[in-house]
Amino acid sequence: MARVCAVAIAVLLGPVLCRNLPEDPFTKELYVAVGSAVEVPCKGKGGEEGQWGLNGKELHAVLSIRNTTLEDQGNYTCRSRDGSLLQTLFLRPGYPPSRPQVKCWSPSYPKHALCSWGEGPEPLLPTRYTATYETGLRWGHLLQPCLPVPGLRHHCQLNIRMYHQDAHSINVTATNPLGSAYTIFSFMVEDVVKPDPPVDVRVVQDSKAKTLSVTWAPPPSWTTPAFFPLKYMVRYHTGNSKTARKLGPFLSPAMALKGLRGGETYTVQVSAQDRLVGQSSDWSAPVSATVLPRGHAGQR
Numbered sequence: 001m002a003r004v005c006a007v008a009i010a011v012l013l014g015p016v017l018c019r020n021l022p023e024d025p026f027t028k029e030l031y032v033a034v035g036s037a038v039e040v041p042c043k044g045k046g047g048e049e050g051q052w053g054l055n056g057k058e059l060h061a062v063l064s065i066r067n068t069t070l071e072d073q074g075n076y077t078c079r080s081r082d083g084s085l086l087q088t089l090f091l092r093p094g095y096p097p098s099r100p101q102v103k104c105w106s107p108s109y110p111k112h113a114l115c116s117w118g119e120g121p122e123p124l125l126p127t128r129y130t131a132t133y134e135t136g137l138r139w140g141h142l143l144q145p146c147l148p149v150p151g152l153r154h155h156c157q158l159n160i161r162m163y164h165q166d167a168h169s170i171n172v173t174a175t176n177p178l179g180s181a182y183t184i185f186s187f188m189v190e191d192v193v194k195p196d197p198p199v200d201v202r203v204v205q206d207s208k209a210k211t212l213s214v215t216w217a218p219p220p221s222w223t224t225p226a227f228f229p230l231k232y233m234v235r236y237h238t239g240n241s242k243t244a245r246k247l248g249p250f251l252s253p254a255m256a257l258k259g260l261r262g263g264e265t266y267t268v269q270v271s272a273q274d275r276l277v278g279q280s281s282d283w284s285a286p287v288s289a290t291v292l293p294r295g296h297a298g299q300r
């Protein structure tokens, strides 16, 4: 529960938090949910009455806002009749956090899973996130922190257990001065295995005519290709065609596109998937190559 400010706040409707700024005893921060009502009389510590002002404009003895909007943000000053400062109110309208939208996937099976969350509508106020997880159904036992991922905002990393019979459950809680909201996301590890896309995709003219040779490398984040081999899909389309053709799965990182048209440019992408479980990666970044006209093939 928030510490109540020393200011006499007559009426507050809706989510509100008031706190003293430690470095400035005359200033209070007042967080107010957009749409709620605020009513604060201008009074000094000893009860002396004064008048509110904002940006040099004089207001009333009671700061009264029926329906707070974002435009009401500002530093309101309360001064006595002789002009001395009794207090400053830093009014900060915003929104309580909404429930984070959580998703989890494992690009480095069977070691870790990553979870990420969206902020939802902009709460406009400093919002802090905490993430904890638990394996198994007895929520509340052995809660572990989901650890921050350096360089990635709104992501965390957790250890997973292969072929665990129970779900992993993560609790992401968003907290700001106006409230908090959490989302529980539960998943079976094998369902969320999802490699990153293959890398180093190369598309070059093959020694055979009308053929492009395509090679790639497994995603570096997939740390155990020897024990958990990947399979790959390849899709390609010509420069002016919207529909892509899909070929695969391929078990090794190379294939040839045959029977192509000389002079035509083809755009190629590759995806990866664990051979037994989980989901396909996103497609790799597109790489284009032009098939040499008849007669030019065979060089190299």
Ligand SMILES: *[C@@H]1O[C@H](CO)[C@@H](O)[C@H](O)[C@H]1NC(C)=O
Pocket: 035, 067
């Ligand atoms: C508050 O103001 C907003 C925007 O002007 C309006 O949509 C809303 O209906 C108002 N709410 C109340 C309780 O007056």
Ligand SMILES: *[C@@H]1O[C@H](CO)[C@@H](O)[C@H](O)[C@H]1NC(C)=O
Pocket: 027, 073, 074, 075, 090
């Ligand atoms: C109000 O005052 C605070 C603290 O002194 C300052 O950080 C902030 O920028 C000011 N805000 C406005 C809208 O004037």
Ligand SMILES: *[C@@H]1O[C@H](CO)[C@@H](O)[C@H](O)[C@H]1NC(C)=O
Pocket: 130, 139, 171, 172, 173, 182, 184
């Ligand atoms: C999720 O975490 C928050 C913050 O730690 C906690 O208040 C809330 O009770 C948790 N939810 C469940 C269902 O345990």
